[in-house]
Amino acid sequence: MKSLTNKRIILGVSGSIAAYKAPSIIRRLQDIGAQVKVILTQGGAKFITKLSLQITSKNKVYDNLWDEEKESIITHIELAKWADVILIAPASANTIYDLANAKANNLLTNVVLASDAKMIIAPAMNQQMYKNITVKENIQTLIKRKVALINPSFGNQACGDIGQGTLADPKLIAAFVADTFKNTLITLGATVEEIDPVRFISNKSSGKMGLGIANACIEAGAKVTVIYGNITTKLNDKCDNIKATTAEQMYKSVMENIKNQDIFIACAAVNDYKAKNITKHKIKKTAKPLILELIPTKDILKDVCKLNKKPISIGFAAETENFIQNAKAKLKNKNCDAIILNNVAKSNLGFENDENEIVFIDKKSVTKIKKNSKTKLGVEIVKIIKEKFL
Ligand SMILES: Cc1cc2nc3c(=O)[nH]c(=O)nc-3n(C[C@H](O)[C@H](O)[C@H](O)COP(=O)(O)O)c2cc1C
Numbered sequence: 001m002k003s004l005t006n007k008r009i010i011l012g013v014s015g016s017i018a019a020y021k022a023p024s025i026i027r028r029l030q031d032i033g034a035q036v037k038v039i040l041t042q043g044g045a046k047f048i049t050k051l052s053l054q055i056t057s058k059n060k061v062y063d064n065l066w067d068e069e070k071e072s073i074i075t076h077i078e079l080a081k082w083a084d085v086i087l088i089a090p091a092s093a094n095t096i097y098d099l100a101n102a103k104a105n106n107l108l109t110n111v112v113l114a115s116d117a118k119m120i121i122a123p124a125m126n127q128q129m130y131k132n133i134t135v136k137e138n139i140q141t142l143i144k145r146k147v148a149l150i151n152p153s154f155g156n157q158a159c160g161d162i163g164q165g166t167l168a169d170p171k172l173i174a175a176f177v178a179d180t181f182k183n184t185l186i187t188l189g190a191t192v193e194e195i196d197p198v199r200f201i202s203n204k205s206s207g208k209m210g211l212g213i214a215n216a217c218i219e220a221g222a223k224v225t226v227i228y229g230n231i232t233t234k235l236n237d238k239c240d241n242i243k244a245t246t247a248e249q250m251y252k253s254v255m256e257n258i259k260n261q262d263i264f265i266a267c268a269a270v271n272d273y274k275a276k277n278i279t280k281h282k283i284k285k286t287a288k289p290l291i292l293e294l295i296p297t298k299d300i301l302k303d304v305c306k307l308n309k310k311p312i313s314i315g316f317a318a319e320t321e322n323f324i325q326n327a328k329a330k331l332k333n334k335n336c337d338a339i340i341l342n343n344v345a346k347s348n349l350g351f352e353n354d355e356n357e358i359v360f361i362d363k364k365s366v367t368k369i370k371k372n373s374k375t376k377l378g379v380e381i382v383k384i385i386k387e388k389f390l
Contacts, residue, residue, distance in 0.1 A: 004034035004174075009035065011037070011088075012087065028173065038061045039062045043094065093138075150173055181222055186264075188209070190206075191271050199283070219382075220386070229268055258304055270297060306335070317342065337362060357371040
């Protein structure tokens with residue numbers, strides 16, 4: 001199952017009898033790594049206590065738009081900014097109406113209006129209410145606005161009716177939330193290959209380009225795992241960050257984490273060669289030339305692309321000559337979905353620099369992206385990946 005590690009979920013609990021299932025939803029979300037904060041409507045509070053939700057969520061439960069406790073913080077804006085996802089489960093007919101009509105009459109509806117987080121509703125109500133044309137239209141209005149719907153199930157209802165309107169199973173709700181995030185694995189930075197206890201072979205990669213992509217993926221709502229080598233940049237703590245120093249460690253870490261990934265972006269500058277033997281003691285200087293025997297490291301991108309269930313896989317090519325030709329050869333050789341070409345021949349671009357100029361090459365097209373900061377290029381790259389592959 002996909003995970004929700006580091007993802008922040010606001011659970012809106014509104015006035016349905018199914019609100020008693022909210023602690024179960026919270027637990028299932030937490031089981032797969034989510035942090036949960038609950039907003040309880042007045043209707044919801046008729047069916048479940050604040051205390052149960054507070055204890056299961058391990059967070060304060062929010063139920064008051066007119067919070068007078070904090071002098072300078074506006075609660076609904078703070079919550080709106082905190083959330084990666086706003087899940088309303090159960091969503092009552094009344095709350096669905098409020099959302100469809102952009103009402104801002106309680107804390108939950110205000111948070112929804114003030115947030116750009118993904119929105120998911122899991123309606124729960126009497127089967128006849130769920131069939132009601134106005135309720136259906138309100139739900140359709142929300143779907144048109146990109147709100148995701150978790151269909152209620154058919155079954156025996158609390159009122160004795162049989163039909164569709166029962167809240168979906170909490171485990172399915174948690175899985176649905178996890179599925180809305182694209183799992184993305186990104187490698188970045190330089191690997192470091194030891195020669196002796198004090199010396200190593202590495203390269204100039206700073207990790208900035210990979211971080212630009214990781215940040216853009218987080219902004220786009222992905223669940224991001226970063227495997228990083230030597231870097232000179234600060235990582236994003238919304239990603240799952242895993243250190244891997246050598247090419248061998250990075251290979252192992254990628255293979256351990258590749259399952260369930262939707263997208264793999266190999267941005268790290270992995271050394272192509274490593275010392276055949278790492279000498280135990282420092283190599284002494286002599287008058288003779290020193291010959292170091294190097295052997296190739298494993299090809300991470302190529303091996304990911306050989307997997308039965310391979311994610312959309314994108315590599316980088318840092319070239320100094322025959323740019324497009326070399327990048328196209330790499331695309332074919334690795335059997336990946338795209339290559340992002342870096343011209344590292346220009347000293348003010350690429351490695352170590354804050355700016356870059358790239359070409360996105362897939363099997364059908366070549367897209368040039370003009371010089372920009374690596375932060376902005378990250379956004380452009382994610383936009384292209386979305387357009388071409390998702
Ligand atoms: C016993 C009882 C059970 C209810 N169950 C539901 C329900 O399952 N779904 C629903 O949409 N409304 C249900 N309602 C009506 C809502 O609680 C009511 O519309 C309320 O205003 C919703 O407020 P809220 O959307 O702000 O939480 C029920 C009302 C009562 C008295």
